[in-house]
Amino acid sequence: MKITICGSMAFAKEMLDTKNQLEKLGHICFIPESTDNYAEGKMEKVSGSESAERKIANNFIRKHYELITNSDAILVLNYDKKGVKNYIGGNSLMEMGFAHVHNKKVFLLNPVPYLSYSDEISAMTNMVLNGDLNKIA
Numbered sequence: 001m002k003i004t005i006c007g008s009m010a011f012a013k014e015m016l017d018t019k020n021q022l023e024k025l026g027h028i029c030f031i032p033e034s035t036d037n038y039a040e041g042k043m044e045k046v047s048g049s050e051s052a053e054r055k056i057a058n059n060f061i062r063k064h065y066e067l068i069t070n071s072d073a074i075l076v077l078n079y080d081k082k083g084v085k086n087y088i089g090g091n092s093l094m095e096m097g098f099a100h101v102h103n104k105k106v107f108l109l110n111p112v113p114y115l116s117y118s119d120e121i122s123a124m125t126n127m128v129l130n131g132d133l134n135k136i137a
Contacts, residue, residue: 001136003107004030004067006095007077008087012038014077018109021133022075030067033060061091068098073105075129075136078113086113088121100124107136 003022005015012035019029036042055061068074074095081087086108088096099106105126112121112128129135 001073002028002030002071003136004064004071004074004095004099005032005077006064006068006074006092007079008081008089008092009035009038010081011077011079012036014079015039018075018077018133022136025133025136027136030071033058033063061094064095065098068095068104069102071099071104073107073126073136074099075107075109078108078110084113084115086110088113088115093117093121096121096124 005018005022007015009032015031015035016039019031022029076088076092076096078086078088078092081089088108096106106124108121108125108128109131110128111130112118112125115121127135
């Protein structure tokens with residue numbers, strides 16, 4: 001299965017690890033552009049207008065959308081962040097929406113977080129893996 005990995009860039013190292021694990025299971029995996037640089041600390045994680053400018057300048061949102069449309073599924077890595085258990089932020093929510101409207105499977109690594117948009121997350125999720133990548137089929 002072709003799988004695009006989604007999640008906060010705060011989880012860049014986990015994205016690389018998960019990609020390797022999924023490839024060992026026989027899947028083809030795509031990760032966000034510059035994940036290696038984030039994981040190695042070569043690209044600083046920023047927020048606010050600087051982050052928006054970087055996303056625009058590098059066309060990150062459209063590039064990741066293309067990966068999603070060329071995949072069979074997405075896997076959202078939702079770990080704890082910002083004091084929220086199993087955090088899913090704005091970009092990941094959009095990516096789930098992209099996948100959902102293109103009839104791609106949506107997998108969450110961990111259970112749905114408690115957020116104001118939890119219902120939307122639940123409505124788009126095909127399966128919660130509870131940390132077990134072997135459940136992807």
